[in-house]
Amino acid sequence: SQQGEEDPQALSIQEGENATMNCSYKTSINNLQWYRQNSGRGLVHLILIRSNEREKHSGRLRVTLDTSKKSSSLLITASRAADTASYFCATDGAAGNKLTFGGGTRVLVKP
Amino acid sequence: EPEVTQTPSHQVTQMGQEVILRCVPISNHLYFYWYRQILGQKVEFLVSFYNNEISEKSEIFDDQFSVERPDGSNFTLKIRSTKLEDSAMYFCASRKLREIEAFFGQGTRLTVV
Numbered sequence: 001s002q003q004g005e006e007d008p009q010a011l012s013i014q015e016g017e018n019a020t021m022n023c024s025y026k027t028s029i030n031n032l033q034w035y036r037q038n039s040g041r042g043l044v045h046l047i048l049i050r051s052n053e054r055e056k057h058s059g060r061l062r063v064t065l066d067t068s069k070k071s072s073s074l075l076i077t078a079s080r081a082a083d084t085a086s087y088f089c090a091t092d093g094a095a096g097n098k099l100t101f102g103g104g105t106r107v108l109v110k111p
Numbered sequence: 112e113p114e115v116t117q118t119p120s121h122q123v124t125q126m127g128q129e130v131i132l133r134c135v136p137i138s139n140h141l142y143f144y145w146y147r148q149i150l151g152q153k154v155e156f157l158v159s160f161y162n163n164e165i166s167e168k169s170e171i172f173d174d175q176f177s178v179e180r181p182d183g184s185n186f187t188l189k190i191r192s193t194k195l196e197d198s199a200m201y202f203c204a205s206r207k208l209r210e211i212e213a214f215f216g217q218g219t220r221l222t223v224v
Binding site for chain 2: 030031033035040041042043044045048088090092097098099100101102103104
C-alpha cells in the first residue's frame, strides 16, 4: 500500500533558519499535500502539489515533487517560533479519495 | 471562515462502553471522512462517506465501528464495546465534490479506561 514516510523525524533549528523535510511514498499518486499539526490539535492544510507539478510556492513554503523518485520536500524559509509543529505529508492515489499520511516531522524552532 | 467542528473535544469512557463522536462538516461539502491518530503515531484513514453511504473503509473499520449522517448537518462515528486500544485522537474531515483539499476538525481525544 502506498505510504508517505517523512525524514527527519525531528528537526530543531533557530528562528530565521530554513527547515527542510522530506517525504517518500511507494505507489502512484494523484496529489501530495502537506499538513501542519500543532501539539494535540487538528490538521491544518498547508499546500497541495499535483502529480504533474514539480514545484509550488505559498508564502514562506516551497514544495517540490519528484514522481520519478516518489519523493517530495517541504521547505520553510525564515522560520519563526510559531512554525513549531509537526508536519505531515499525505498522498491520495488513483481513487483520489482517502489520504495516506506519513509519520510526520516534528519541527522545533527556537527563538 | 467555515470550519469542521467536532464534539466533544475530549471523551473518557469505560472499556466496553459505546461512544458516539460527533462532527459537523462544512455545509456545502459532500465527502466526509473519519481518521484516527494513536498517540505518537500516524494519522490513519478509517472511512469515507458520500451520498449517504460508505465509499471506502480501511481494515481498522470493522464491525465495531459505524458511521451515520442522521440529519443534514451531523456526521457521527459510533464505536461499540470500546477497547483500550481505541484510545486515540479521532479527526473528522470534509471536502467539496470536485476539490481535493480536505478540511479537518480539531479532533476528539478518546480515552478508554
